[in-house]
Amino acid sequence: MAGRRTGGRRSTIHDVAAEAGISRGTVSRVLNNEPYVSETARKAVQEAVAKVGYVRNAAARNLVTQRSRAIALIIHEPHSLVLDDPNIGNILIGTNAVLSGADYQLVTLMIDSQRDSDRVVEYLRGGFVDGAIVLSARTGDPISAAIAELRLPASMVGHPSDAPDIPYIGIDNKAAAEAIVTRLRETGRTRIGMLASGLDRDSGLDRLAGFTAALGDAFDPDLVVRHPFYSYAAGAEGMEQLLAREPSIDGLFAASDAVAAGAMDVLQRRGVRVPDDIGVIGFDDSSWALRCTPALSTVHQPAESLGREAAQQVLDQLAGADFERSLILPTQITWRASA
CATH class of the missing domain: 3.40.50.2300 (Response regulator)
Known part of the structure; x- marks a missing residue:
């Protein structure tokens, strides 16, 4: 049958158009959620996509747009401590909530050694992410230097003394x-x-x-x-x-x-x-x-809010919007029985 995938070949937009019986341009507009498409055409494309098993080729789209739609969350802590630190988990939750709402994928990268650090620097240089959020950056951290050199949209949770030009979120x-x-x-x-x-x-x-x-x-x-x-x-x-x-x-x-x-x-x-x-x-x-x-x-300290604000700071940079380059969130004392 026309448009049906055979022999393991990946279905293309041409297969969808043939199955739906409409033009490739209309299929493209439906897939990109553009206006001026009839409900009849939209339904036909959706049914054809399901029938031929079409999956969008994100890599090809990224080559055209020069965007990966991914943001790195770089955690500079020993692996043994990451799961025991509730702040990291709450920052991750806040970060993911904002990025997900903007249709960005969160990519988590952990650094526990010099080898990890070198690997992450090369990953950033490879253009696999559109921006980065850095937790627990140290003074003299090569990650900070790479971000500055690449002019990568970024936010730091905390503020290393030798990274004054990278936007940051923190507390006093x-x-x-x-x-x-x-x-x-x-x-x-x-x-x-x-x-x-x-x-x-x-x-x-x-x-x-x-x-x-x-x-x-x-x-x-x-x-x-x-x-x-x-x-x-x-x-x-x-x-x-x-x-x-x-x-x-x-x-x-x-x-x-x-x-x-x-x-x-x-x-x-x-x-x-x-x-x-x-x-x-x-x-x-x-x-x-x-x-x-x-x-x-x-x-x-408002860990989840730190993650949310850091993510928004990166998104604002990607959109070319005005944003606060340094943001200090409030804290409060919680007094209990130990003192």
């Missing part, structure tokens, strides 16, 4: 950390330590800066334990170190809720009561905060 980590540590001090704590993580990126550095500012003259650098990652393990290991340095510590600021959860488990095993003996605060207001016993006082 310093002010938020200073506010919650100040509130912890107001509960009467005098020996407050910090488990500082992510100091190779702006979020970690700014949270440490906020902690330092809140303590003022009471700041003791010996009560700061540093770790590369925002992880439960960082909290557990760091709390052991802090207790060894200062057994009488009565306050703790953990740089993330996951870090706080690890620290609180150590305190519980040691018989140190929270909040009676030590007040504990975290950062993120993630699901980790509610897993803690008692529930964790923390800073709420």
Whole structure:
């Protein structure tokens, strides 16, 4: 029968036109959802598409439009931490919601090694995506350099100091950390330590800066334990170190809720009561905060909104629309029983 696919050959628009008994131009207008097509013709094309098994060749269309209709979400975190970080999941949900609504495909790329980084740089150079959203970019990150060189529409969640020309979305980590540590001090704590993580990126550095500012003259650098990652393990290991340095510590600021959860488990095993003996605060207001016993006082950051705004920032660049090159979203303190 005319137009029916045979021998594994991929059906073409010509097959659809032959099956429907109308011109190729009309078929094209229907497939592109253009106006000025009768309902009779539209129905005939839809039936012919189903009958011959026609599937649009996105690769061919992309060659013509020079667009892939795909946006990369680049996650610069160890694979072992990605699934345990609720913020990443919520950012991904917000990003996908906006891109899906604009008929763009989200492509997730994870970086856990130099090899991953090199591979992603070459992927970006290959033109496989129209834009990129970068999470957890570090200072000196080759991804940022590649985006700048390619002039790729992009948004960073966070703001590395050496990528000033790339648009970004973020929160005021310093002010938020200073506010919650100040509130912890107001509960009467005098020996407050910090488990500082992510100091190779702006979020970690700014949270440490906020902690330092809140303590003022009471700041003791010996009560700061540093770790590369925002992880439960960082909290557990760091709390052991802090207790060894200062057994009488009565306050703790953990740089993330996951870090706080690890620290609180150590305190519980040691018989140190929270909040009676030590007040504990975290950062993120993630699901980790509610897993803690008692529930964790923390800073709420709008992770899903960060993803939405980052995606919109990239779409605005692609459309040539005006947009905010830097956007800081509000945070709030969520005060619970741990402090």
